[in-house]
Amino acid sequence: MAPPPHQRALLLFPLIFLLLLLLAPPRADAWGKEGHIMVCKIAEKYLSEKAAAAVQALLPESAGGELSTVCPWADEVRWHYHWSSPLHYANTPQVCNFKYSRDCHNSRGEKGMCVVGAINNYTEQLYSYGQKTSYNLTESLMFLAHFVGDVHQPLHVGYEEDEGGNTIIVHWYRRKTNLHHVWDVSIIDTAIKDFYNRSMDTMVEALKMNLTGGWSDDITHWENCKNKWATCANDYAIESIHYSCNYAYKDVEQDITLGDDYFFTRYPVVEKRLAQAGIRLALILNRIFDGDKADDRLLQVQ
Numbered sequence: 001m002a003p004p005p006h007q008r009a010l011l012l013f014p015l016i017f018l019l020l021l022l023l024a025p026p027r028a029d030a031w032g033k034e035g036h037i038m039v040c041k042i043a044e045k046y047l048s049e050k051a052a053a054a055v056q057a058l059l060p061e062s063a064g065g066e067l068s069t070v071c072p073w074a075d076e077v078r079w080h081y082h083w084s085s086p087l088h089y090a091n092t093p094q095v096c097n098f099k100y101s102r103d104c105h106n107s108r109g110e111k112g113m114c115v116v117g118a119i120n121n122y123t124e125q126l127y128s129y130g131q132k133t134s135y136n137l138t139e140s141l142m143f144l145a146h147f148v149g150d151v152h153q154p155l156h157v158g159y160e161e162d163e164g165g166n167t168i169i170v171h172w173y174r175r176k177t178n179l180h181h182v183w184d185v186s187i188i189d190t191a192i193k194d195f196y197n198r199s200m201d202t203m204v205e206a207l208k209m210n211l212t213g214g215w216s217d218d219i220t221h222w223e224n225c226k227n228k229w230a231t232c233a234n235d236y237a238i239e240s241i242h243y244s245c246n247y248a249y250k251d252v253e254q255d256i257t258l259g260d261d262y263f264f265t266r267y268p269v270v271e272k273r274l275a276q277a278g279i280r281l282a283l284i285l286n287r288i289f290d291g292d293k294a295d296d297r298l299l300q301v302q
């Protein structure tokens, strides 16, 4: 027999609460949706013809032909593909350098299970494009596009002790949040609101403009890395931990309020990292899908 309505409502409350607990991510990771979309919108513009065609062939129908629509996907499947959760970041033992052999593992100590290992993994899988393969290359592409974004978010290579800033509670202006979230989402949101007329697309256009203007001389430098093996993901992680130490963590303590001073000195770092991630994602995809020509060719804006 069904309980009367008011009792049913009472039963429903704990159930909903439990569901929310189960659904709520224990730690928020990755640039927010907007960060990932912006990285991929920039990358799309720098794909060679061949690479763009391969990307089109691999995208799921739901993407509507745009890479950027699937770039947040890896966050959505994170709790379903539980094993993929540690692939979004890497942690250091509270030091300002990243060492693959020391830092790239999951909580069970399995080697390579971090954002750097994941970028190399999915790059390698995509090299089998056009051949017989047991991998789902649609997923490989969606993972790769996401993780190249993540490795550029400074606090995705942060300290183990505070989970990349997740346990550092701060106020962003008047709103309570944590330091990791400030770098994933808040700085971007505030920039979009204050500088870009509340439009993400306007921000993307501004970043693209800077890539053909003020940053154009830097692009060649962004494309190079010491380690020529597979990808330069290791170097991107090293850059991120440096930005974490010099910008993200700098002068921050528990319960601090972060406002204009922090925002105005940090948003240029966020903008640069979004642009770098876009350029480098295109570079990796061009190398994979346009292999023979890629090595000695500079990126071309189409």
Ligand SMILES: *[C@@H]1O[C@H](CO)[C@@H](O)[C@H](O)[C@H]1NC(C)=O
Binding pocket: 083, 087, 112, 113, 114, 117, 118, 119, 121, 122
């Ligand atoms: C590599 O990709 C496969 C397929 O998605 C996955 O099972 C494995 O955990 C990945 N490993 C790393 C280090 O990314």
Ligand SMILES: *[C@@H]1O[C@H](CO)[C@@H](O)[C@H](O)[C@H]1NC(C)=O
Binding pocket: 060, 136, 138, 139
């Ligand atoms: C590949 O992965 C996508 C996304 O998870 C899925 O929709 C698709 O059905 C998979 N394809 C195959 C052949 O399993």
Ligand SMILES: *[C@@H]1O[C@H](CO)[C@@H](O)[C@H](O)[C@H]1NC(C)=O
Binding pocket: 197
């Ligand atoms: C800002 O966006 C609004 C619509 O959202 C538009 O009407 C306005 O012209 C925009 N302003 C500028 C300076 O682009």
Ligand SMILES: *[C@@H]1O[C@H](CO)[C@@H](O)[C@H](O)[C@H]1NC(C)=O
Binding pocket: 210, 213, 214, 267, 268, 271, 272
């Ligand atoms: C982008 O370019 C504009 C105009 O040149 C400049 O004012 C701005 O500082 C640049 N942004 C970054 C993050 O370099």
